[in-house]
Amino acid sequence: MRYKSTRGTAPTLGFRDVTLAGLASDGGLYVPDSWPSFSPEQIAGLRGLSYVETAVRVMLPFVEGDLSEEELRALCTQAYGRFSHAAVTPLVQLDHQNFLLELFHGPTLAFKDVALQLLGLLFEKFLTGTGDHLTIVGATSGDTGSAAIDAVAGRTGIDIFMLHPKGRVSDVQRRQMTTVLAPNIHNIAIEGSFDDAQALVKAMFNHADFAGRFQVTAVNSINWARLMAQVVYYFYAAVRLGAPDREVAFSVPTGNFGDVFAGYVAHKMGLPIAKLIVATNVNDILHRALSNGDYSAGTVTPTAAPSMDIQVSSNFERLLFDLAGGSVADQMAGFESTKAMRLTNAQREGAAALFASDRIEPGEMSEAMRWASAEAGEVIDPHTAIGLAAARRANLPGDVSIVTLATAHPAKFADAVERATGLRPSVPARAGDLFERQERYDVLPATFEAVSGYIAERATPRP
Ligand SMILES: *Cc1c(COP(=O)(O)O)cnc(C)c1O
Numbered sequence: 001m002r003y004k005s006t007r008g009t010a011p012t013l014g015f016r017d018v019t020l021a022g023l024a025s026d027g028g029l030y031v032p033d034s035w036p037s038f039s040p041e042q043i044a045g046l047r048g049l050s051y052v053e054t055a056v057r058v059m060l061p062f063v064e065g066d067l068s069e070e071e072l073r074a075l076c077t078q079a080y081g082r083f084s085h086a087a088v089t090p091l092v093q094l095d096h097q098n099f100l101l102e103l104f105h106g107p108t109l110a111f112k113d114v115a116l117q118l119l120g121l122l123f124e125k126f127l128t129g130t131g132d133h134l135t136i137v138g139a140t141s142g143d144t145g146s147a148a149i150d151a152v153a154g155r156t157g158i159d160i161f162m163l164h165p166k167g168r169v170s171d172v173q174r175r176q177m178t179t180v181l182a183p184n185i186h187n188i189a190i191e192g193s194f195d196d197a198q199a200l201v202k203a204m205f206n207h208a209d210f211a212g213r214f215q216v217t218a219v220n221s222i223n224w225a226r227l228m229a230q231v232v233y234y235f236y237a238a239v240r241l242g243a244p245d246r247e248v249a250f251s252v253p254t255g256n257f258g259d260v261f262a263g264y265v266a267h268k269m270g271l272p273i274a275k276l277i278v279a280t281n282v283n284d285i286l287h288r289a290l291s292n293g294d295y296s297a298g299t300v301t302p303t304a305a306p307s308m309d310i311q312v313s314s315n316f317e318r319l320l321f322d323l324a325g326g327s328v329a330d331q332m333a334g335f336e337s338t339k340a341m342r343l344t345n346a347q348r349e350g351a352a353a354l355f356a357s358d359r360i361e362p363g364e365m366s367e368a369m370r371w372a373s374a375e376a377g378e379v380i381d382p383h384t385a386i387g388l389a390a391a392r393r394a395n396l397p398g399d400v401s402i403v404t405l406a407t408a409h410p411a412k413f414a415d416a417v418e419r420a421t422g423l424r425p426s427v428p429a430r431a432g433d434l435f436e437r438q439e440r441y442d443v444l445p446a447t448f449e450a451v452s453g454y455i456a457e458r459a460t461p462r463p
Pocket of ligand 1: 111253254257259307383408
């Protein structure tokens, strides 16, 4: 499989190089040259398969040319063997129409593990024997950081520099990052928002001198391999709810548009999806873009669902590109200079055919947590609650099952859950003695000079 950039000028690359590169050299994001397509018979053939086998079938077309089926199976077996549930991503029924897809059974208790456990192994596989040294630079609103750190801690040939917005991630999230003391782990608390941190990361990728000295790569969902791994659970869940004979809808608590874009990919590959519901909190740029074409970034309001406190959704570019049928370099350049743009009519109509969107207020989020607890005995986290609130008022026909992606374990956001429901979820045993461990991190101002200087002092340059 070859991959091309959304901005049209970077060279096309194979899967290995796209994985190691992260961002394209023209500032765009890599997408497959063409979408693999599964017939209804092939989708029916996924019935009864384990998560790992489903993963191998769904991902194989994307890695062709760089990994054999056996190599892919070995990586998936290792990555998903670390999950604490035998189904990896189990479905839970809430009422006659609503289901949860629990994506938080990995080591760091959020759905980011599904992709990052695999990505860490892919990095290692592709680096082995090359003598290359990878410098991962990432920004996290909380969950990517811990999942990426867990996935690469102690691996040779890799250093990771993870920027998080100081004071804007939960205690569990911060400690999951800062208590990993392996020497290749570098945590930086940025005096700014997640968007500031993400902009710094992008600036380092686009800085010719910095990117020339170090082989920098991304673990944010701008990295195609992450999205690819997330496509799997849409197939896994839909097949269990009757696909390809029945359509299923998904409600996705959304921040950077990565998780829900993976649903779009599944749809492009032939999975019958009735609707993809993009659920946002008050940081609602995606809801505005999808409901009236206004993609304009406001300022970030911190909420109880911090992993969605985002005003610039990087992966939206991939959707805009696919709907435009060609480069979005001009549209994105306009957005980058003014922080605002309008979707074209073709983009709006194309999106409306599959996507719905909703903005959930804090009170509605708490209400959804109470409903799940009272009606189905399920304690859910604030992000999942935003997805569920949007699912419950989406007004879909009664015979369409709606799967809300449960993106984090409630214990990761115990204070918010307790405020809403009176119940305090406890941290599962696999997360260990998080609150007893020593922390290590540095605080830096949100400037390019401070952060790039810090990294340059500690990273291994290209040979
Ligand atoms: C990252 C994250 C999200 C948002 O996912 P995107 O891929 O950025 O849209 C939602 N919920 C939780 C718990 C997350 O960690």
